[in-house]
Amino acid sequence: MKNVELASIFGFCKGVEASVNLAVELIKNHKGEKLYTAGELIHNKWIVNNLAEQGIIPISGPEGHEKGIVLICAHGITPTLKQQYIDAGFKVVDGTCRIILRNQKLIGETNNQTIFIGKKNHPETISTMAFAKRPSILISQVSDLDLLERNIRYDAIVQTTYSSSIISDLKEAIKERGLDVNFLSDICNSSQRRRDAVKKLCETCESIVIIGDKHSANSQGLKKIAEEEGKPAFLVSDVDDITPEILRYKHIGLSAGASVPMDVITRVRRYLINGEAACSTDSNS
Template sequence: MKVKIANNAGFCFGVKRAMNMAWHELEERENGIYALGPLIHNKQAVSKYEDRGLKTVNELNDIPSNESVIIRSHGVGEDIYIQSKNKGINVIDTTCPFVKKIHSIAKEYSAKGYKIIVIGDKDHPEVIGINGWCNEDAIIIKTLDEIDQLNLDANEKYCLVSQTTINLDLYNSIVEKLSERLNDIVFKNTICSATKERQFSAKELSKEVDCMIVIGGKHSSNTQKLVNICRGIVPTFAVETKDELDINELKKFNIIGVTAGASTPDWIITEVINFIESI
């Protein structure tokens, strides 16, 4: 039995950076640190960090003064920084630099009188964060058709940004439609290529192997997307850890491909690979 690993699998640059920063901070402190929202969508990783002293809360109000809070890679709105400062809470900012860039665009253009349009999911923490840098006043759209329902003013100034994980085809089609409707609009392509690269690697590897194993949280949407891509090509098993692997099923295949969602830590991927190689 041979194992092949996708070229791009597991943590992206921004998540790896954030997780390393959080771990480093936890090692420095005796009393632990708070995280505003789950650090990552991976049960095993969160519980490893909680054992080291991470305390997850949903509201800044749940954090006492003089404590420290980790801002996740998704980022947050400007008000969280202001409120933290006012409450004497120390901010450990692990926001991905690519997301930070969107925050500065939203702030800069909103200050110059542009109306910000965001392509993304209005309930996603990244989009909520972006909206928090332009007075919570952004127009948020998820599909091309939604443009028809918008009350746009052709004489106003607009600036378009996107959630980092959206599809480039969707972005391009929205740019085309808005260019026809508006006279003064600035387009900022803020898509991050990490998601696309991971999907491309999974697809390419699926063509070379007899089955795929996709490692990632059951509730992780990017992991599910990888599962769907692989399943369209070869038999695919979705697991959170090595314990969910079925040895008898795997023995039916000669070459096994492995990939992992963006929130799957390296140590879980390594455990799966070691387990398959030991069969």
């Protein structure tokens, strides 16, 4: 039997949990009404599909859809898209992560030129940059700093789940180049604690398995941490993604992205231990 060691912190963060709970409440209290999410609620296909089966479906905009209640996804949406829903007669419920809401407020209040440090085309990047008073500059890697000028004061907002190593490299390069950048935010504490927990696993485990959606920035970030620590690292969304290569290791460290529910984590852990999918959501099994 394999030794599968769980990280000290993993799975749903408070922002994701709050958004999912809002969706569940809408399904419970508004039976018979048209229910939607503005885009995918979170980066987890299992949750998105499960909610769709219960009657709350993701849409990209109000066009072509019957009026109803639309829940803003955890990553937020642009002010323009929100207004489009309102103008089309939809009732809007805000499920944006509270930390992202704070960042939207910060980027919208400053009069300085803003930069957003994050992944291109990520929903959080798109939504937060849209709140800036004037077009914000996207910085995803050190080479993007070529877009900045020395004689300008910049205020920076950081994607809550962005790579901590890239941010560290950027801060060092900003200092070396003599750029005037004031960081108004950083990655969220929840993301940092999960990454620290994966680092801790790397001290004792042969390999690391991260459960999460391939489009999830925080899940990708956890995998990258393990790789930077020199460990074989694998990203799986569920038991179907577990390969013979993963199973050849005897001592496996296991963590999960912020959008992964406990029953999926339990199922993957059980499979890694003895090749059987779990039928229980008991986290102690």
